[in-house]
Amino acid sequence: MGIGNQPRGRMDPSELNDAIRELWTSERPLIFERIASLSAALSADGDLEPEARTEALRVCHMLAGSLGSYGFPEGTRLARQLEKGFQQTGFQYLDLLALTEALQSVVEGEPDLGREESTSSSNIQIPVLILDDDKAIRDLMSLQARARGFLPTTASTIEEGIEEAHRITPGAVILDFGFPGEESGGIEFLKAIDKFEDKPPVVMLTGQHDFVSRLTASRLGAIGFVQKPASPAVVLDLIAEAIDRRKSPGLQVLAVDDDADNLAAIKAILEHDDIRVSTLDSPLNFWRRLEEVQPDVILLDIAMPQVSGFDICRTVRSDSRWSSTPILFLSGRSDPDTITAAFEAGADDFISKPFERQELVARIRARAQRVQGLRRTASLDPLTGAVNRRAATELAEILIRQAIRNGGPLSVAITDIDKFKGINDSYGHAAGDRVLARLGGSLRAAFRADDVIARWGGDEFVVVTVGLDPVLVRKRIESAVDAVNVQAADSEQDDEPNISCSTGISAYPEGGDSLTTLIASADKRLYEVKSGRSRS
């Protein structure tokens, strides 16, 4: 797809990776020299002179900035740690020397280029520590973690695990509960990493253990428990979610109150806890704001002029798109009649003023998390990770209304896999499923989180994007399809089908101003592409 019309001399991602590998071969001596200069600085007698320290910091900074692009994410991580180490006065000599040695051995290995495309890019460079005394489990988890773009490290004893945790500062930990001779060894490990500045999320693999140990573990920061035999997919999903949660800019709350002082206070409290807050002091603009903000939680005052909080709550509840968004009332009143009326109007929670800061934050988080968990499972297509048709329709309609309001460009693309039935027939349905799963994954990687990537049915995907030129949309879809073929070539399966796709794109306003009309004109384009192809 599209390769024929690329200007001469243009590369595709795999050619680019080859070129970078070549560049690495010629630049390697220089990088080795830089690392050697660090060892030399460390081996000098006594503490570092200020100039030598500045120079070492500069070298670390450079290495951190470039090694990852050469395909050594682990090199970047080690260089960052070294940089941190050199910044401290009275640093631990031997630690830095060990880090430098580790860095040297990393760059002596093969660059890991091009694998990025076979995985979701968001997990790249995140080291995961797998701590289990059972080798089979370690291997299995490790394999799957690598396949999903993590950097797995394994350990078989608590002692070794603690050592590794200090060495690699893991972004997440998969932890066995019991170890031979140490029935609750997992707890010991959690205690050991409890002092970490950046405590990683921990998923525990449990056998039959009592409630109290689980409680202890979750107090020490374990975010999930999976019963053995644990499915690696389930465990890694939990980890990926936890990492996403940390990376995401946090919850979004819409607070409505006619008192600007109240709003300012709520905003200050919640933002202190990394919750984003949009405020609205006139309920009349509520719907417009709701669609702009797309909050995870709505906070409502009860007594407002024009429209009461109860009325807003009832209308939100009657709209299927928002019916599951948690609504919390904040009110100076706490009489039973008011509270009853709030719940009858559809409230999820009622908080009386004055409230405790911590309580407000905890209640908001608890409501949001529950709903997010439910929503994810209900609206995602399990095979491809794309949203299903029903959820996509709701999301797309919101985007279209926004585009109409802002006059912004919006594109709707329909992509289907050419001769997909033939793939199923000749390679088998399992291979067909793998193709679909890869295409779903690489489409999601190619677009932003705000874009809608949907499995529309069978082998048909729909992408709805705002603010992106249709030419770029097509380019991204093409690169996602290329990525699928690269992944197929890299996979452990011997005979994976290569695919091509056909895409029809329509844009607002030329192609229509509703999802139905936009889909219809994109479909028409798709049909033209397909019939053009079969004639030629």
Added chain:
Amino acid sequence: MTSIRALIIDDDADILRIAQLSLERLAGWTVTAELSGGNAVNLAISKRVDVVILDVQMPELDGPTIFNMLRANPDTAGIPVVMLTASVQAADHERFVALGADGILVKPFDPTRLAGQIEEILDGLK
């Protein structure tokens, strides 16, 4: 779509080479690469660049200084500037936003996605 013209300034020649490969050969951009920022304003004007990509930590002129030079000249004040930083500190990123940078990219970047990331930033400015 017309090709994007970019000026990239970084004191690490490796970064320039990788970025140039990625932006020119993969994305079809026209790239001017410089190891230092002394000529930044003149180059931005003469090459009629659509975007300037600036490393932050450089000897002599650092990224923020070059940024200010570009903004101080009416002929370059409107050109979007993306800061390219090896720092992952939120405080640093906040500083670049406060300075008025149009976007921040963290090194190391993924060469297969660099152009897309910058395009996204530019799209967001429209």
